[in-house]
Amino acid sequence: MSNSFLQLSQVCIDFPTDNGPFRALDNVNLDIEEKEFISLIGHSGCGKSTVLNIVAGMYQATTGGVLLENREVDEPGPDRAVVFQNHSLLPWLTAYQNVELAVQQVFKKTMSKVEMSDWIMHNLELVHMTHAKDKLPSEISGGMKQRVGIARALSMQPKVLLMDEPFGALDALTRAHLQDSLMEIHTNLGNTVIMITHDVDEAVLLSDRIVMMTNGPSATVGEVLDIELERPRNRLELADDERFTHYRAEVLRFLYERQKKQAA
Amino acid sequence: MLFKSFIRNSFLKTQRVTPMALELAVKFPKNFAGKYFTAMLVPVVALVIFMGIWSSVASQIETSLGQLPGPVKVWEQTISLYSDHVAEREKEIKFYERQETRNALKLEKNPDAKVKIRSYTGKETFIDQMFTSLYTVISGFLVASLIAIPVGIVSGLSTTVHRALNPLIQIFKPVSPLAWLPIVTIIVSAMYVSADPMFSKSFLVSAITVTLCCMWPTIINTSIGVSSIDEDLLNVSRVLRLGWFTKIYKIVLPSSIPMIFAGLRLSLGIGWMVLIAAEMLAQNPGLGKFVWDEFQNGSSNSLARIMVAVFVIGIIGFMLDRVMLLAQRKVSWDRNAIIR
Numbered sequence: 141m142s143n144s145f146l147q148l149s150q151v152c153i154d155f156p157t158d159n160g161p162f163r164a165l166d167n168v169n170l171d172i173e174e175k176e177f178i179s180l181i182g183h184s185g186c187g188k189s190t191v192l193n194i195v196a197g198m199y200q201a202t203t204g205g206v207l208l209e210n211r212e213v214d215e216p217g218p219d220r221a222v223v224f225q226n227h228s229l230l231p232w233l234t235a236y237q238n239v240e241l242a243v244q245q246v247f248k249k250t251m252s253k254v255e256m257s258d259w260i261m262h263n264l265e266l267v268h269m270t271h272a273k274d275k276l277p278s279e280i281s282g283g284m285k286q287r288v289g290i291a292r293a294l295s296m297q298p299k300v301l302l303m304d305e306p307f308g309a310l311d312a313l314t315r316a317h318l319q320d321s322l323m324e325i326h327t328n329l330g331n332t333v334i335m336i337t338h339d340v341d342e343a344v345l346l347s348d349r350i351v352m353m354t355n356g357p358s359a360t361v362g363e364v365l366d367i368e369l370e371r372p373r374n375r376l377e378l379a380d381d382e383r384f385t386h387y388r389a390e391v392l393r394f395l396y397e398r399q400k401k402q403a404a
Numbered sequence: 405m406l407f408k409s410f411i412r413n414s415f416l417k418t419q420r421v422t423p424m425a426l427e428l429a430v431k432f433p434k435n436f437a438g439k440y441f442t443a444m445l446v447p448v449v450a451l452v453i454f455m456g457i458w459s460s461v462a463s464q465i466e467t468s469l470g471q472l473p474g475p476v477k478v479w480e481q482t483i484s485l486y487s488d489h490v491a492e493r494e495k496e497i498k499f500y501e502r503q504e505t506r507n508a509l510k511l512e513k514n515p516d517a518k519v520k521i522r523s524y525t526g527k528e529t530f531i532d533q534m535f536t537s538l539y540t541v542i543s544g545f546l547v548a549s550l551i552a553i554p555v556g557i558v559s560g561l562s563t564t565v566h567r568a569l570n571p572l573i574q575i576f577k578p579v580s581p582l583a584w585l586p587i588v589t590i591i592v593s594a595m596y597v598s599a600d601p602m603f604s605k606s607f608l609v610s611a612i613t614v615t616l617c618c619m620w621p622t623i624i625n626t627s628i629g630v631s632s633i634d635e636d637l638l639n640v641s642r643v644l645r646l647g648w649f650t651k652i653y654k655i656v657l658p659s660s661i662p663m664i665f666a667g668l669r670l671s672l673g674i675g676w677m678v679l680i681a682a683e684m685l686a687q688n689p690g691l692g693k694f695v696w697d698e699f700q701n702g703s704s705n706s707l708a709r710i711m712v713a714v715f716v717i718g719i720i721g722f723m724l725d726r727v728m729l730l731a732q733r734k735v736s737w738d739r740n741a742i743i744r
Binding site for chain 2: 196198216220228231232276296
């Protein structure tokens with residue numbers, strides 16, 4: 141048996157339609173090591189989110205399956221925390237309470253009240269949100285909401301952090317700030333991360349490997365690109381780095397030559 | 405509507421950010437005062453115009469009970485109904501005083517004497533009827549809410565339950581209270597037989613009729629609120645593996661609070677209207693009975709007294725709605741939602 145930390149093997153998924161089953165993913169194989177940062181990139185509709193949802197346990201693969209530390213994934217759970225694209229904070233709870241909900245659920249048996257409170261504050265600290273801990277989601281900006289969403293996911297101490305286009309809805313500057321925060325957190329905590337993105341620069345900047353997916357239907361892993369840039373990475377220095385430009389060009393070539401979207 | 409929201413907005417502003425309101429007042433003193441002035445003036449003017457039209461129309465209409473009463477006559481009857489109530493209370497107090505002295509005397513003569521204690525059985529005044537109605541509608545409404553909210557939640561969560569319940573709800577919803585009343589009366593008479601009843605039968609009949617008529621909006625609204633919860637929030641609950649109860653309590657209920665309250669407000673409004681009709685038909689104590697009694701009575705004051713009742717019914721209905729609105733504001737997380 142393989143010893144990969146997270147293993148997707150021969151994952152296929154069919155969705156029922158009126159015209160019979162629709163094969164969204166076909167034979168997706170992926171081995172992910174602990175502490176690795178993986179980006180999934182591909183044209184919209186290629187099934188990136190479906191892959192993430194299968195790892196999260198929201199969908200069940202029709203054939204094949206997902207093993208996390210050699211145990212099969214068959215339902216959602218806090219060991220595979222998800223950062224949703226639109227933050228998905230509960231609008232009636234403050235930033236603190238939103239993280240608290242997760243912490244209470246995951247650590248209710250192992251932590252005392254004081255420990256929980258410290259842990260919540262620690263996670264808000266990681267995303268630099270302690271100053272707004274008593275604000276409701278409607279009172280803070282989109283970027284801040286996403287920070288709280290990340291804090292909530294981190295607070296579950298997940299084995300894998302799943303991020304579904306976490307910065308897709310943010311403006312470029314806010315996105316850059318959050319990318320830097322995420323890099324910092326990844327350096328300090330060493331989380332295993334799978335992130336979906338549309339942004340080629342973001343993928344190259346953050347990832348250890350970029351998984352490029354072919355177009356659907358029957359989408360699968362097209363190519364995997366290793367990003368051998370030493371960490372910590374600095375976006376300004378990398379902007380002039382030839383390797384960065386090269387990786388970027390590789391991804392672009394895959395997306396716009398080999399997987400050119402017909403009549404997009 | 406626009407006007408109302410304006411009043412509220414300016415009110416909210418002063419409440420929330422007093423310094424800013426002050427600043428505004430300093431910057432635009434004329435405008436600021438003017439806004440409040442028109443906000444007060446317009447409703448008053450409208451009221452005066454209404455009174456004028458009423459009074460002139462009433463003077464044109466001659467009925468079998470004399471001239472149709474205008475505002476002045478109605479106001480006189482309001483005072484008279486209130487003094488009736490005060491007089492009745494005094495009579496009651498005197499009755500109990502007399503009874504006590506009588507019993508004390510009896511016991512003085514013979515300590516073993518059996519003392520009779522009778523409760524006062526004077527006629528119910530308008531004010532008494534008003535409180536009876538309020539008590540009945542609140543009881544009926546509370547029972548309806550206790551049934552409707554859980555049913556609505558279950559029906560919102562499960563498509564199967566929704567499919568099962570929906571036809572029944574749609575059939576029962578439009579049924580008039582007057583159709584429920586005979587059934588409820590007969591069932592209560594048959595089932596509720598006890599030597600020492602906790603509630604009077606008439607109260608039960610009225611309250612149950614209210615319950616039956618005002619459940620439906622709450623069920624429907626709760627069910628819609630619950631079934632339209634953001635899919636992502638439910639996914640959060642799945643990732644956290646929240647238990648069934650925690651999910652309801654932490655996610656489903658708070659997110660459907662606005663819809664639940666919309667339903668509750670509709671329900672209470674319907675309940676109040678239904679109750680008055682039921683009291684008239686069944687001769688159960690309450691404002692409805694008061695109106696009917698005055699109609700049967702046919703004295704020269706009757707029409708004015710009925711009109712007093714109409715205003716009181718309207719004002720109570722309005723106040724009940726305001727109370728619900730306050731409660732809704734208190735529990736609503738969405739401060740931006742405009743609630744009126």
